[in-house]
Amino acid sequence: MIKHIPFIHVFKTCGGHYFFDVNRNSILRISKPVYDYLKSKLEGLPDCGTDLNQEDVETLTQLISEGFLSDKKVSEIANPINDYIEYHTCNRLSMLCLQTTQQCNFRCSYCLYSDNYTNRKHSDRKMSIETAKKGIDFLVNHSSDSHRLYIAFYGGEPLLELDFIKHCVEYAEEICEGKELVFSMTTNGSLLNEKVVRYLQEHNFQIMVSLDGPKDIHDSNRKFINNKGTFDKVINNLKMIKNKFPEYYSGIAINAVIDTRNDLESINNFFMNDDNVKDVYLNHSFISDFYTDNRVTGQESFYTFRKYEVFKAFLSKINRCDKKHVSPFANSDLFFLTECIHKQLKMTDNLLEKAHPGGPCSAVERLFMNVDGDFYPCERVSEISETMRIGNVDSGFDIDKILKLINIGRLTEEECKQCWAFRYCNLCAASVDTLSDLSAEKKLALCKSVRETIEGAFIDYCTLKECGADFDNGEVLKNTTDCRWSLYE
Amino acid sequence: MNNKERLMIYPYDIQSAPLITHQSLIKNYNITALVSPNGWGLNEKDAAFVYGGRPLGIHIQSDFEGCLDFCDTVLFAEHDQATDVKKVILPKIKKAAKQQKNILCSLCPNNEIKEEISQLCSSSNVHFKHFDYGKEVFYVDKLESITRTLCSFETPVVFVMGASDKTHKFEIQLALRDNFINMGYKVSQIGSRNGCEIFGFHSFPWFMRSTSINEIDRIILFNHYVKQIELRENPDIIIIGIPGGISPFSNELHNNFGVHAFQISQAVKPDAVIFSLLYADFSPDYFQSLSNKINHKFGYEINCFNLSNNLFDMNASVFEKRFMYAKLDTGLVDNKTEYYRKLQIPVYNILNSQDSNNISRHIFDILSSYGNRELA
Numbered sequence: 103m104i105k106h107i108p109f110i111h112v113f114k115t116c117g118g119h120y121f122f123d124v125n126r127n128s129i130l131r132i133s134k135p136v137y138d139y140l141k142s143k144l145e146g147l148p149d150c151g152t153d154l155n156q157e158d159v160e161t162l163t164q165l166i167s168e169g170f171l172s173d174k175k176v177s178e179i180a181n182p183i184n185d186y187i188e189y190h191t192c193n194r195l196s197m198l199c200l201q202t203t204q205q206c207n208f209r210c211s212y213c214l215y216s217d218n219y220t221n222r223k224h225s226d227r228k229m230s231i232e233t234a235k236k237g238i239d240f241l242v243n244h245s246s247d248s249h250r251l252y253i254a255f256y257g258g259e260p261l262l263e264l265d266f267i268k269h270c271v272e273y274a275e276e277i278c279e280g281k282e283l284v285f286s287m288t289t290n291g292s293l294l295n296e297k298v299v300r301y302l303q304e305h306n307f308q309i310m311v312s313l314d315g316p317k318d319i320h321d322s323n324r325k326f327i328n329n330k331g332t333f334d335k336v337i338n339n340l341k342m343i344k345n346k347f348p349e350y351y352s353g354i355a356i357n358a359v360i361d362t363r364n365d366l367e368s369i370n371n372f373f374m375n376d377d378n379v380k381d382v383y384l385n386h387s388f389i390s391d392f393y394t395d396n397r398v399t400g401q402e403s404f405y406t407f408r409k410y411e412v413f414k415a416f417l418s419k420i421n422r423c424d425k426k427h428v429s430p431f432a433n434s435d436l437f438f439l440t441e442c443i444h445k446q447l448k449m450t451d452n453l454l455e456k457a458h459p460g461g462p463c464s465a466v467e468r469l470f471m472n473v474d475g476d477f478y479p480c481e482r483v484s485e486i487s488e489t490m491r492i493g494n495v496d497s498g499f500d501i502d503k504i505l506k507l508i509n510i511g512r513l514t515e516e517e518c519k520q521c522w523a524f525r526y527c528n529l530c531a532a533s534v535d536t537l538s539d540l541s542a543e544k545k546l547a548l549c550k551s552v553r554e555t556i557e558g559a560f561i562d563y564c565t566l567k568e569c570g571a572d573f574d575n576g577e578v579l580k581n582t583t584d585c586r587w588s589l590y591e
Numbered sequence: 592m593n594n595k596e597r598l599m600i601y602p603y604d605i606q607s608a609p610l611i612t613h614q615s616l617i618k619n620y621n622i623t624a625l626v627s628p629n630g631w632g633l634n635e636k637d638a639a640f641v642y643g644g645r646p647l648g649i650h651i652q653s654d655f656e657g658c659l660d661f662c663d664t665v666l667f668a669e670h671d672q673a674t675d676v677k678k679v680i681l682p683k684i685k686k687a688a689k690q691q692k693n694i695l696c697s698l699c700p701n702n703e704i705k706e707e708i709s710q711l712c713s714s715s716n717v718h719f720k721h722f723d724y725g726k727e728v729f730y731v732d733k734l735e736s737i738t739r740t741l742c743s744f745e746t747p748v749v750f751v752m753g754a755s756d757k758t759h760k761f762e763i764q765l766a767l768r769d770n771f772i773n774m775g776y777k778v779s780q781i782g783s784r785n786g787c788e789i790f791g792f793h794s795f796p797w798f799m800r801s802t803s804i805n806e807i808d809r810i811i812l813f814n815h816y817v818k819q820i821e822l823r824e825n826p827d828i829i830i831i832g833i834p835g836g837i838s839p840f841s842n843e844l845h846n847n848f849g850v851h852a853f854q855i856s857q858a859v860k861p862d863a864v865i866f867s868l869l870y871a872d873f874s875p876d877y878f879q880s881l882s883n884k885i886n887h888k889f890g891y892e893i894n895c896f897n898l899s900n901n902l903f904d905m906n907a908s909v910f911e912k913r914f915m916y917a918k919l920d921t922g923l924v925d926n927k928t929e930y931y932r933k934l935q936i937p938v939y940n941i942l943n944s945q946d947s948n949n950i951s952r953h954i955f956d957i958l959s960s961y962g963n964r965e966l967a
Contacts, residue, residue: 186902186917189643193918194634194907246632246641247918249673249911279670280602280628280679445909448841574842 103154103162104143108171109453111522112141117568124522126171127450128396129560136161139170174250174452175519179511181458190466190497196248197468198241199481202260202267203228204473208290208332210324212359212389228258231269231332236495237471238274245468248467250282256470261293264301267453271305284308290324291336299343302352310355310385311340315369316376323361340378355383360431362388362400365431366407383428408432416562417589420569436561443563444573446526459511459518459527466504471495479507479531487537506540507531513542517549523556593775599624599662601683603651604631605641606784607668607925608915609843611649613765616790620666624658625651628679631672642759642896643900643918644942654949655683664693669785676700684708692716722786724797739811741858742818747831747958750861750891751783755836755846758867758899758915759941763950764832766941767865770951776827779820783832793820795834799851806854811857828958831855832934837885844908856889863957867897870919870927878936894957895950896938898931900924 109124119137121131132140135158142150154162165171183190204225206213239254245251253274255267267287274283284306291311302309313336314320321331346352356379360369373384408431415432417423463479470478472485475495483490492507493499510531511518518524531554534545567573598620604627614622627633634653637646651948652658659665665687666787667680674680681704688694688711696708696719705721712719749767753760758782768790771778780792788792798804821829837849867886882893900919909916921942928946931938937953939946 183917185923186919189917189919234950242630243634244632246636247915249913251630278630280674281630282673282675283630 104171106173107143108138109173109175110171112137112144113557115565115568118564120564122522123170123487124524125174125452127448127525129564133158161433169451176453176455176457178456179458179515179518180456181508184505185506187501191501192244193247194467195241195244195469196250197252197254198237199254199256199470200229200234200237200264201310201472202255203258205262206258207262207275207292207327208259208324209327227473228263231266233495234270235273236475238270238277240495242277242495243353250284252284252286259290261289261298264298291339292332294339294343296342296346299347300348303347306547310357311336313379314358316372319364319369325522337378344378355385358384358386360386360388362404366404370411370431373430386431416566419566419571439559439563440573442549443559458509459524463530483532484535484537487535489535489540510534510540510545513540514545517546523553526556527552555563594664595619595621597621597661599626599658599665600668601604601626601655601665601766602670603627604670604672606670607637608642609761609765611638611647612762613769616765616769618791620664623662625649626655627653628650629653644921656686659687659690659692662692663672664695666695667698676704685711687813688712688715691715691717691826695720697722719948722788722794724785724800725794726797737815741814744821746821746826746829748831748859750833750864752833752852752864753836753867754869755914757901758869760832760867762941763865763867763897764830766947767830767951767954768770770948771828778828778830779824779826780830781832806892810854810858812856817859831859838909844914852889861891862961863894863954864891865895865897866893867899870900870902870924875931875934878934878938880943882936893936895936895953897941898924898938900925900942
């Protein structure tokens, strides 16, 4: 039948058998015998295919004639933008994130500045206005082909340096004439008084306030320097914004850092029901695994609850659960299926000769600048990592370092070439940074979990499609009364 | 004696770059300043930076007021950057008019803003010209006054079309004009954009963009429009630039479905066609295959290709919900065109001055070869 080993991955759902064709970047539904045959082929079993009937053989022949089941692999791991990196670095910068200060009035246990991380430490160091101005000039001079400029203020707690922020805003508004300019800030919310909020509103700041959940959970991690909880202060400020700046309030976002050792159900109930936060856009992330040996292992009940909420979100996708019951912590899974699977599954003729696994961000469109004017690809990477320091506001970009960060596939070139999840890999340089270099060993250790995530997403995606989910329009395509799952009928 | 007015172009970017590369075609103006808003990141950069060409030795500035002193007229030009006309452009127009500078405008402000500019210029006693997609010189007054039959043409017609915008189609149109005029031919021309009158030819006509005229009438009108140009101007060659592309790139980026290319191709049959591509790593047989596809879709083959230095950036385009390109050094294109040099359908790089002449020469040879055979 097929002489070669096709570059595919087979998987099944409760309702069907599938293969993902890496070259064609497509998922195809197949019969069980064809699935069994392809699976045996991938496992290198001898004499596979003897059970195939005429129809199955014709299916395989047809697929091959249409360019599926090829064994082609990329011949060189290289990021497509390598050849025009100069262009990107000179013209396509769009966001500058300024490390306003390394100081904070909070001492959160999971903070990247805390003792749990090798990233950085809290200190009194803050950015000078001269450095900030040079950074803003750099942004303007390297963004001629970007249509919008973003300037973000990051800390520590940026609002500790309100005068500095005002200087930067005034300068940026003057020199960025002709382009849409967006300011943003991630704040712990404790310093948001009326005067500050009025200023932020006047200058169209997008703000993200950190709030982890109800008082007991929030206060367990997020404390003032004097060890007192910060919840009351933050929630009162949010209440004030809601009452006095209702229009501005509707545009703010909350970021919840989720500690998997906490009770997700009570966090979920808080964000779904509390009058001060239930209508606010909620972003959530988990405690960072980068640059720490203190890996957080959560409770089983946390994962059980989360899986159930994701299940409800999936049911809502096929009109089997009212959206009002869907947890904001589960929507991200649907978002992932839509944006990272559905929209990326665009049929191609073949893998290119030169390609790079998905994962590394561009490292040039957004830039984090620390108090010293050193450049990093984002605020989450380590400031003490030489590998991550990709330039300086005075000396400009270090192109060689950028190329290294956006070509991490070269660390594990042979493994990447053979990996069926090549196109959907999400490993970025920060996840393999050892502070002194990028580690192939560290990268390989993460491959299994990447493949499991992608396979799980393929299975969820195909299951939802079997039940009639339409990822283009968000509507259910067909009658789903025969679907075996149902909730809240 | 030089009676030309001194012209400032504002806001200068890739859209207005052909004005500087083909200054010789502009009869009434000397370009003395290229000014862009500071936020565009072009201050003190060479004028060629905006399209990735070889340096011209002319620098872009951001001091609008300072440059006003050294010009008689300001052209407020169409531009690629999304800019708030009311907030950024209008105050500059007012400033220029108050300082007694004539105003040319190829932007398309709404009627309210246009009226405001007009009144301001009138009260400041300065000249205001708005290029409005050739509305002033439309030879066909009424659809009802023309027959529904399509006219044929005695004059050779050249199409300049492309895969999308940003393929240097306008640069090709100007190079053809320049070279054919220098060869002693009389050229009539319809450009693929607005504001072509400054070069002495017709802008893409307004009715092709009108939503109140149906597709069939647009095709008939365009045919008669070109016929009127042929009759009134008695040219040796007609060059038509086709805006946009020929087909969608994706579900999100539909490239206007190549509607203009289709309608113009129904209205006029070309004698020679230049097709400009975005930069990519094309296999040599791609060009013939594309020519065949265009033949099936529009009814004519491609006589030569141009490879632009703009690389389509799908990820950025989907994110920005507009076409985004990476602008490459034109030397990379030269390497490619060298590789394609021996193909049956030649591939050129319009940003290379030698190729700019070669394209015109190739089209000239194609058209001349038709002279050897004649229909009875």
